[in-house]
Amino acid sequence: MTNPSHAEHQMQMKRQSSGRLMIFGFLSPSLVILLFMVLYPFLSLVYYSFYNFSALRQGAMKPVGLGNYRFLLSDTQLWERFIFTGKFVFICVALQMLIGIFVGYQLQKNFRGRDVVFTLLMMPMMLSPIVVGFLWRYMLNSEWGIVNFLLSSVGLPKIDWLGQANAALWAAAAADTWMWTPFIILLATAAFRGIPETIHEAAEVDGASPAYKFFRITLPISAPVLFIALILRLIDSFKQYDLFIALTGGGPGSSTETVSFAVAKTAFSYFYTGEASALAVILLVIIIGLSMILVRHLTHISQRF
Amino acid sequence: MAEIELRKLTIEFGAFKAVDDVSLTVKNGEFVVYLGPSGCGKTTTLRCIAGLTRATSGDVLFDGQRVNDLTASQRNIAMVFQFVSLYPHMTIRENIVFPLKARGVPSAEITRKLDWVTGIFKLGDELRRYPSALPPGARQKVALARALIRDPAVLLLDEPLSAIDEQFREEMRWELGHLQRQLGVTTIYVTHDQREAMSLADRIVLMNNGNIVQVSTPNDMFFEPVDIFAGQFIGSPSMNLIELAPVVGGLRLGTSNAVLTPQNHAVPEWAVASRRPLRLGIRPHNVHLVDSDIPGFDIPVDSVFGIGREKFFTFTIADTICQGVDQRSRPDGTSGKVRFDPAGLLFFDAETGRRVTGETVL
Numbered sequence: 001m002t003n004p005s006h007a008e009h010q011m012q013m014k015r016q017s018s019g020r021l022m023i024f025g026f027l028s029p030s031l032v033i034l035l036f037m038v039l040y041p042f043l044s045l046v047y048y049s050f051y052n053f054s055a056l057r058q059g060a061m062k063p064v065g066l067g068n069y070r071f072l073l074s075d076t077q078l079w080e081r082f083i084f085t086g087k088f089v090f091i092c093v094a095l096q097m098l099i100g101i102f103v104g105y106q107l108q109k110n111f112r113g114r115d116v117v118f119t120l121l122m123m124p125m126m127l128s129p130i131v132v133g134f135l136w137r138y139m140l141n142s143e144w145g146i147v148n149f150l151l152s153s154v155g156l157p158k159i160d161w162l163g164q165a166n167a168a169l170w171a172a173a174a175a176d177t178w179m180w181t182p183f184i185i186l187l188a189t190a191a192f193r194g195i196p197e198t199i200h201e202a203a204e205v206d207g208a209s210p211a212y213k214f215f216r217i218t219l220p221i222s223a224p225v226l227f228i229a230l231i232l233r234l235i236d237s238f239k240q241y242d243l244f245i246a247l248t249g250g251g252p253g254s255s256t257e258t259v260s261f262a263v264a265k266t267a268f269s270y271f272y273t274g275e276a277s278a279l280a281v282i283l284l285v286i287i288i289g290l291s292m293i294l295v296r297h298l299t300h301i302s303q304r305f
Numbered sequence: 306m307a308e309i310e311l312r313k314l315t316i317e318f319g320a321f322k323a324v325d326d327v328s329l330t331v332k333n334g335e336f337v338v339y340l341g342p343s344g345c346g347k348t349t350t351l352r353c354i355a356g357l358t359r360a361t362s363g364d365v366l367f368d369g370q371r372v373n374d375l376t377a378s379q380r381n382i383a384m385v386f387q388f389v390s391l392y393p394h395m396t397i398r399e400n401i402v403f404p405l406k407a408r409g410v411p412s413a414e415i416t417r418k419l420d421w422v423t424g425i426f427k428l429g430d431e432l433r434r435y436p437s438a439l440p441p442g443a444r445q446k447v448a449l450a451r452a453l454i455r456d457p458a459v460l461l462l463d464e465p466l467s468a469i470d471e472q473f474r475e476e477m478r479w480e481l482g483h484l485q486r487q488l489g490v491t492t493i494y495v496t497h498d499q500r501e502a503m504s505l506a507d508r509i510v511l512m513n514n515g516n517i518v519q520v521s522t523p524n525d526m527f528f529e530p531v532d533i534f535a536g537q538f539i540g541s542p543s544m545n546l547i548e549l550a551p552v553v554g555g556l557r558l559g560t561s562n563a564v565l566t567p568q569n570h571a572v573p574e575w576a577v578a579s580r581r582p583l584r585l586g587i588r589p590h591n592v593h594l595v596d597s598d599i600p601g602f603d604i605p606v607d608s609v610f611g612i613g614r615e616k617f618f619t620f621t622i623a624d625t626i627c628q629g630v631d632q633r634s635r636p637d638g639t640s641g642k643v644r645f646d647p648a649g650l651l652f653f654d655a656e657t658g659r660r661v662t663g664e665t666v667l
């Protein structure tokens with residue numbers, strides 16, 4: 001036996017390593033699931049993207065190098081999918097942020113029935129996108145939908161909302177905005193209410209008009225939270241797929257197909273598994289790149305606080 | 306700069322009267338300190354002057370103009386809050402110039418004013434930093450700079466030093482008083498700290514339960530309190546309060562055998578002759594423990610203790626613990642005699658708590 005402090009040290013080491021083992025033990029079930037559900041599909045996704053491969057014909061796998069990527073990036077049809085997705089994302093995020101911040105600002109004040117209004121406003125967010133899609137599909141039906149009924153009742157012409165490419169874009173954006181603005185309202189209200197009352201009073205005493213106060217005090221202080229909301233909505237609407245399945249089915253033609261929609265169609269309608277994998281990788285790279293830029297900006301703006 | 310007048314100001318929150326029929330005029334350039342315990346209505350009064358709280362009835366006047374219906378931003382007031390109210394997302398520079406920017410002051414003027422105010426507060430090195438990087442004391446300095454940069458009609462300070470470390474507080478207090486006299490801006494300062502009030506104020510407004518108890522200079526507040534509350538709120542350690550029982554030719558201290566008479570303590574004749582029960586108020590610094598061979602009362606002394614250079618002693622009269630200053634030449638246990646300084650005797654009506662003097666006695 002060496003000196004006691006050494007023995008103690010060894011004991012401590014043992015305790016520490018057994019603690020580490022325990023942590024690993026507890027983590028392992030979820031780690032295993034994570035490995036199988038995320039890492040394995042991801043790696044095989046990247047792997048398949050370099051092959052001419054169809055899931056229907058497992059045997060015929062031909063390495064094509066960057067062939068799938070080259071083909072996809074020169075495909076004008078696919079560029080249209082990207083342009084449509086971009087338009088959709090831009091309209092949705094812009095509308096949701098503007099309306100969400102405005103309504104959130106009204107809801108930060110205390111008034112009678114505020115909680116009831118708040119709860120009602122949160123409802124659309126609780127629904128499944130598929131349900132929202134069908135709901136809006138029925139409301140926008142050109143023959144018997146309530147929207148056209150209301151339009152014609154005030155003497156306006158009926159619009160074939162889901163039968164024209166442009167109108168369908170706006171219809172989808174409206175449905176997405178209806179569903180997800182409450183999310184922005186939720187975060188914006190929380191952010192606005194988190195600002196200490198003395199800050200508002202100080203600004204009031206300092207002679208700031210309500211608009212000046214909103215743009216120079218309220219909005220900048222809430223910026224980090226609003227920015228997180230923006231990032232989440234951006235990523236989410238970029239991936240939007242199920243809403244279109246229910247609302248437009250990608251039509252008319254393929255004019256309302258998002259990139260995700262195209263991935264699903266390539267993979268599970270045409271079973272061009274290799275090509276679909278390459279497209280999914282492209283989508284992933286875009287989303288990760290976008291998030292990284294935004295997260296870096298977020299760190300930058302929240303550093304001062 | 307302006308003269309501030311409160312006319313019959315009452316502020317209610319539901320059934321609670323925070324401020325009850327208060328009238329007061331603060332002269333141009335005066336430094337007035339509102340003093341009182343928590344919940345006495347001092348901060349509510351200040352917020353009403355600022356325009357952040359509405360008066361239930363009564364008027365607030367700036368230079369004779371009624372301002373009740375003006376918002377805080379229309380009143381040209383500056384305010385420093387108890388807890389930090391700097392804009393966290395702005396640099397110190399942006400914070401300080403905010404009131405000028407909000408009012409659309411030209412940028413040349415802003416630069417000139419910024420130089421002036423940063424010079425006063427020695428904030429030149431901090432301008433590019435953010436509030437979170439500064440210690441609390443420096444933050445309040447920035448808040449003061451922001452308040453003063455625009456020549457306010459009145460400077461309102463709501464316990465501005467209470468969140469600052471003791472050591473730095475003394476320094477800030479001195480600087481604040483100095484600055485106010487230099488600039489001559491009408492200042493209303495709210496605090497519950499009597500030392501701040503005593504050292505800063507031209508006049509102290511002592512409040513309790515929504516009412517003004519006394520308005521006077523710090524000196525008068527200390528030596529001529531209008532009632533028991535004023536006497537006990539001002540001064541540290543607190544004023545002793547002893548029941549007096551009339552006996553033939555004098556006033557006995559509680560149930561002790563010590564009797565104050567016109568002969569031994571210059572007790573005024575009216576006090577001996579008073580038909581109303583009286584209480585004696587005397588500050589610890591006017592009660593002395595003296596050597597046994599000097600004339601005084603034989604009252605048992607409970608304890609003797611020192612706080613730095615000062616030595617105090619305590620004694621009990623009718624269940625009330627009293628304090629005094631140990632002035633014995635040979636400190637020796639608790640032996641000695643208790644002497645009351647005749648100049649420090651204050652008499653209060655035992656029922657109403659009001660101060661009784663030769664002129665007011667019935």
